[in-house]
Amino acid sequence: MTSYTPNDMRRGLAKLRWPLRLTWAGMLAEALVTSLWPLLTVTLLVLAALMLGLQDQVMLEVVWAGAVLALVAGLAALVYALRHFRIPSRAAALTRLDHSLHGRPIQAMMDSAAIGNGDDASMAVWRAHKARMMARAALARPVPADLRVARRDPYALRFVAVLAFVMALVFGSVWRVASVAEMVPGGTGLVSGPVWEGWAEPPRYTGKPTLYLNDLAEGALSLPEGTLITLRFYGDVGALTLAETVSGRTGEVPAASDPQQDFTVVQAGAIEIAGPSGRVWDVTTLPDTPPQVRLTGVPVAAALGEMRLPFAAQDDYGVEAGEARIMLDLAAVDRRYGLTVDPDMRPEILVPLPTPISGDRAAFEENLIEDFSKHPWANLPVQISLKVLDSAEQQGVTEPSAMVLPGRRFFDPTAAAVIEMRRDLMWSKSNASRMVQVLRAVSYQPQDLFRSETTSLRLRQIISRLEIQARFGLEDTAQDALAEDMWALAIELEEGVLADALERMRRAQDRLNEAIKNGASKEEIAELMDEMRRATEEYLKQLQNQQANQEQDGQQQPQGETMQMTQDDLQRMMDHIQELMEQGRMAEAEQALKELQEMMENMRVTQGQQGQGGNNPGEQAMEGLSETLREQQGLSDQAFRDLQEQFNPGASAGESAGNEGRNGGQGQGESHEGQNGEGQGQDGEGQDGQSGQPQAGEGPDEQGLAERQQALRDELNRQQGNLPGGGTPEGDAARDALDDAGRAMDQAEQALRNRDLAEAIDNQAQAMDALREGIRSLGEAMDKEAQGRQPGQGTAESDRRSGNRDPLGRERGKNDSASSNVPGDGPFRQGPDGADTARRLLDEIRRRSAETARPEVERDYLNRLLDRF
Known part of the structure; x- marks a missing residue:
């Protein structure tokens, strides 16, 4: 049993020397804080009042009363x-340490x-007990001091005193404390002569601090223009006088010996305080230059009429506001048809210019985005002038620039005619009679002009109302109502209210074809191309549903000249058309669009490989996993x-190199052009027709990135439950690869919820790698299953039809080559230039595969195409 002696106790207490000393020091600090906090509070309050110069702003009697009160509080x-x-x-x-x-x-x-x-046994136990206590005491640590005095100071007066003292240090002066000695009865305040104080307060918008002139030495002094100078003279009147040439004051100027002097610095000059302790400053002004604004580019108009006008503004202290003034350039208007009469008087268009919500406004670049499609001056020559204003009410104005006020373009001839008549109506009320005649002539044979009788009746009603108003005098309210009805009619004629997806797709293709012929801008073509993509996807979805219903009813697919393609193949063809248009090869783009239109008329979409009709569960699983991979790629692109925008918020959306998912790009991820951008991926539906995934084009307002990842x-998980190939090593x-992908997706979702985008992107990359590995393994399992399948199991006819088509679904010729070289045997072989078209398509496939x-999946597909050719 362990022995314990008095020497052991002394050694144990020696080990507690420093913890005991530090604990005692903490207790001493507690005693000082708890007893001295009232005295420190009074001291800091008195010093703050003296440093801020309160004794110089009030009467002497108030100073004495304050001194008595401070003395009593200090004694207490x-x-x-x-x-x-x-x-x-x-x-x-x-x-305390023991506790x-x-x-x-x-x-x-x-x-x-x-x-x-x-008793030896009892003493042995006692010594063992004390040995254990000594070992436990050796673990002692200093006890922290409790410096809280909130219970003794419930009103937090100590914090008020500290805050007042800090403000005095920032805005006051230590030298002012000595001035209180001059106010003591019998002091030297009046004997030493008069004193003065002065402040220079720059305009608030400059962000510069107020200067205490007593702390400034004589010499040069630079002040912003508009600085307010305040001087106070104490003592005998006339002992101190002011002479200054910086205010430029004329007329009634206060006397130079006036005890209170206030004036504003508007020019360079001198300020002199003559008398005891007087000073002289040579003042130079820092001018406030007027703001500047300029256009940095030409206005860009979208197909739907939205205008984007880039501009830049700057000012030395910051731009306060701005506006754009748009005036009709009557001299540049082509005065024909309904524009020959004098226009009705209309006010100028005033639009506020956008400014940064936060940050520095000294220099910035912005875009004025407005839609003037409904304005009477839309698509007419105008003069635009930009004006900005700074905090000093100074203005910066640009010279009027000539431009055509962007408006929505209508490619449908009937809609364009209605819009032209609407423009004539808004131009002048006197055009009403002429408009009635023109509209009656346009709608003479409505069955050849309108797609529905409802549209024809709407136009007929507009004509009747216009005729009545023209006969009895057109009022302003009636003019606006008719213009709104004509706008709605033109929109219906242009976009239609058709429920049939095929007709909507045809109309989108016709609008794009018309835009190519009319030389529309790249922005308009890109917007119309996106519209055609959406219409085509709706048509393909309807076609898939129709095909699924026919298969459920046991109906046979129609025989004849049909075309089998996947949606990816169709998407690549539309990408090729857009690339041709972006390169300015409009003739080739028009021909490719014509071929696409003819192909869509006879096309039958398959959900798996060509000829199998999507009945093979393995093919359905492959298609579903490929769709999941595309969706994951789009989500990773968005993240x-x-x-990027977190570290580069000034970057314009859609202009970063290599940024997929933009409008007109590959379409993965979200569009930065708006919340309703479309992606390249499928409609997000599973093979059973139920939506199991969010669409790639859904905006952040509809579903967050974390919810989309979930x-x-x-x-x-749903696809894993239907995965074939069970029991085989490849399956x-x-x-296993899909399990890894699921775990990576869970980690990516958690990172997105924690707003850790970098970690989420890494996890998404791991998920995509695992998905690719799973697709590859599943393909190997399906290949082995196909090799072991015996003839006569319902696949001979499908294999025969699949083997007779190339990867794009085209029938092969007798020599087992791609039949694109045979004139007149398919959409790609119509006309004498069919071989050139096929050669260009092959070159494009080689370029993309390099x-x-x-993505690796796309490159593998392109390489398989090259192997087949």
Whole structure:
């Protein structure tokens, strides 16, 4: 059993030397804070008042009353400190340290046995107990001091005193404290002569601090233009006088000896305070230059009429506001048809210019985005002038620039005619009679002009109302109502209210074809191309549903000249058309669009490989996993763009190199052009027709990135439940890879919810790699299953038809080559230039397959195409 001696106790207490000293120091600090806080509070308040110069702003009697009050408060605080301050003893520190330990081992070390001193066994137990207490006491740590005095200061007066003292340090002066001595009866205040104080306060918008002139030495002094100078003279009137040439004041100017002097610096000059302790400053003004604004580019108009006008503004202290003034350029108007009469008087268009919501407004670039499609001056020559204003009410104006006020373009001839008549109506009320005649002539044979009788009746009603109003005088309210009805009619004629997806797709193709012929801008073509993509996707969805219904009813597919393509093939063809238009090869783009239109008329969409009709579960699983991979790629692209915008918020959407998913690009991810951008991916539906994934084009307002990632994870779980190839090594490898992809998706979702975009992108990349591995393993399992399948199991006819078509679904010729070389045997072989078209398509496939930035799945598909050719 362990022995314990008095020497051991002394050694144990020696180990507690520093914890005991530090605990005693903390107790001393507690005693000082708890007893001296009233005295410190009074002292800081008095110093703050003196440093801020309050004694110079009030009457002398108030200063004396304040001094008496401060003295009484100081004496009371001193008495409080003397009554409550006690120096802590070593025993108290030892007791506090002992209380911080479990079982109070220090007290146990110093205790002695009350009974059993003659019993060796009892003493052995006692010594063992004290040895354990000594070991426990050796673990003692200093007890932190409790400096909280909130219970003694419930109104937090100490914090008020500290805040007042800090403000005095920032805005006051230590030298002002000495001025209170001059106010003591019998002091030297009046004997030493007069004194003065002065402040220079720059305009608030400059952001510059107020200067205390007493702290400034004589010499050069630079002040912003508009600085307010305030001077106060104390003592005998006339002992101090002011002479200045910076205000430019004329007329009634206060006397130079006036005790209060206030004036504004508007020019360079001198300020002189003549008399005892006087000073002279040579003032130079920092001019406030007027703001500047300029156009940085030409206005860009979208197909739907939205105008984007880039401009830049700058000012030395910041632009306060701005506006754009648009005036009709009557001299440049082509005065024909309904524009030959004098126009009705209309006010100028005033549009506020956008300015940065936060940040520096000294120099910035913005875009004025407005839609003037409904304005009477739309598509007419105008003069535009920009004006900006700074905080000093100074203006910066640009010279009027000539431009055509952008408006919506209508490609349908009937809609364009209605819009032209609407323009004539808004141009002048006197055009009403002429408009009735023109509209009646246009709608003479409505069955050849309108797609529905409802549209024809709407136009007929507009004509009747217009005729009545023209006969009895057209009022302003009636003019606006007719213009609104004609606008709605033109929109219906242009876009239609058709429920049939095929007709909507045809109309979108016709509008795009008309835009190519009319030389529309790239922005308009890109917008119309997106519209055609959406209409085509709606048509393909309807076609898939129709085909599924026919298969459920046991109906046979129609025989004849049909075309089998996947949506990816169709998407690539539309990408090729858009690339041709962006390169300015309009003739080739028009021909390719014509071929696409003819192909869509006879096309039958397959959900799996060509000829199988989507009945094979393995093909359905492959298609679903490929769709999940595309959706995951789009989601990763969106997260990467958000990460870019965090570090580069000034970057314009859609202009970053290599940024996929923009309008007109590959279409992965979201569009930055708006919240309703379309993606390249499928409609997000599973093979059963139920939507299991969010569409790639859904905006952040509809579903957050984390929710979209969770939905994608749920869809992968559903697909894993229907995965074929169970029991084979390849099928098990595919399931393991998809499990890894699911775990990576869960981690990506958690990172997105934590707003850790970098971590989310890494996890999404791991998920995509695992998905690719799963697709590859599943393909190997399906290949082995196909090799072991015997003839006569319902696949011979499908294999025969599939083997007779190339990867784009085209029938092969007799020599087993792509039949695109045979004139007149398919959409790509109509006319003498069919071979050139096929050669260009092959070159395009080679070019895309060589681009390493493309997804691996797409490059594998392109390489398979090259192998087949």
